[in-house]
Amino acid sequence: xxxxxxxxxxxxxxxxxxxxxxxxxxxxxxxxxxxxxxxxxxxxxxxxxxxxxxxxxxxxxxxxxxxxxxxxxxxxxxxxxxxxxxxxxxxxxxxxxxxxxxxxxxxxxxxxxxxxxxxxxxxxxxxxxxxxxxxxxxxxxxxxxxxxxxxxxxxxxxxxxxxxxxxxxxxxxxxxxxxxxxxxxxxxxxxxxxxxxxxxxxxxxxxxxxxxxxxxxxxxxxxxxxxxxxxxxxxxxxxxxxxxxxxxxxxxxx
Numbered sequence: 001x002x003x004x005x006x007x008x009x010x011x012x013x014x015x016x017x018x019x020x021x022x023x024x025x026x027x028x029x030x031x032x033x034x035x036x037x038x039x040x041x042x043x044x045x046x047x048x049x050x051x052x053x054x055x056x057x058x059x060x061x062x063x064x065x066x067x068x069x070x071x072x073x074x075x076x077x078x079x080x081x082x083x084x085x086x087x088x089x090x091x092x093x094x095x096x097x098x099x100x101x102x103x104x105x106x107x108x109x110x111x112x113x114x115x116x117x118x119x120x121x122x123x124x125x126x127x128x129x130x131x132x133x134x135x136x137x138x139x140x141x142x143x144x145x146x147x148x149x150x151x152x153x154x155x156x157x158x159x160x161x162x163x164x165x166x167x168x169x170x171x172x173x174x175x176x177x178x179x180x181x182x183x184x185x186x187x188x189x190x191x192x193x194x195x196x197x198x199x200x201x202x203x204x205x206x207x208x209x210x211x212x213x214x215x216x217x218x219x220x221x222x223x224x225x226x227x228x229x230x231x232x233x234x235x236x237x238x239x240x241x242x243x244x245x246x247x248x249x250x251x252x253x254x
Contacts, residue, residue, distance in 0.1 A: 001073075001252045004029040005105060005144035005219060007202070007245035010038040011068075019242025021047060027237070027247060030072045033094075033105035035146045037066035057081065059091035066091040067105050067145070073098060082131045095135070101227065102135045106145040111166035118171060121148075125175035132183050140224035142252075143185070146202075146245060147220050151176045151187070154197055155217040167218060185222045188234035188250055199236050202245045210244075221250035229253075 004027050008014040011034065015021065024032060032052070040058055048054065052070040057080045059065040069078075075096035081088035096103045106128070111118040135141050150168050153159035162168045180187060193199070200215025209215065221234055233251040240246050 001031075001254055002027075002029045003031045003033070003103070003142065003144060003221065003250040003252075004247050005033040005035070005146075005221065005250075006247040007035040007107070007146040007219060007243060009036050009243040009245060010063075012039065012044055014242045015044065015046070017242050019240070023237075023240050023242065023247065024048070027240075027249070029249075031096075031103060032070045033103075033144050034068040035066075035105065035107035037068050037091075038063050039066055055094050055096065057091040057094050060089045064090070065107055067094050067107055069094050069096060069103070069105055071096060075103075082127055097139075101140045101142055101224070102138075104132070104135075104141060104143045104145075106143060106147065108145065108147045108149070110148045111169065111172065113166065115164075115166060115169065118166075118169065122171060122175065125172075125179065129179050129183055132179075132185075136184070136224060140226040141185075141222075142224075142227070142250065143222040144220065144248070144250065146218060147176075148218055149173065149176050150216045150218055151190075154195075155190075155200075157198075157200070157214040157216070167216065180222070183222075184225045186225060186228055186231070188221045188223055188231060189217070189236060189248070191228075191231070192234050199238065201236050201238075201248055205244055219245055219248045221248060223250070223252075227252065 055069045057067045077097045079095045092107045111121045150156040200217050201219035203210035203215040230252040235249040237247045
């Protein structure tokens, strides 16, 4: 079972560059998750094979946030957002329930420049941990998406100069540690590649960051510890362009 997650930073722009359709076909995922679609309903027609069911969560604010999932496997049900969190109007979560697990795609809020949204981010993290733990009372979870956090120094090119920047503050990193520990979750890429350096999923558009590989690993697949025995592969497709992020991958044994 192959899963892909990709922050496309505007789906219309990614499609317009010609990158999305090519990547979708070549990656050939059973479940393909998107973040930051920046769409409203009816704003795009995609040439997606009919075997995929489509699920969309749009932000109320036009041109902002948003998530989508395309699934070959028919889920038991789909739900959208976290009831406990005040920013559900931003289209940040889709949860599909399958027979053996829940799949959650998430676009975690950014703490913004000068950490203007750090307090909201802390509230989000607490609510998200409660949300996934409630789900895990029923069955394991797979969580994917742009989580706007480089957890450890190995997860970004320049840790020393970024300690008080959004995505690498002590507060955010502590919340990530808590989610992994208290949520009994595995960071699949780091679990399989504990010492791998220089592999990132996001690069600023500034200062030739991608050309110089001055990146951050902020896109993840997390799985419940109960699924560890099914983990086959976790990868990062740095060869794929079309966004300031690249797709990340999870493969589970059937």
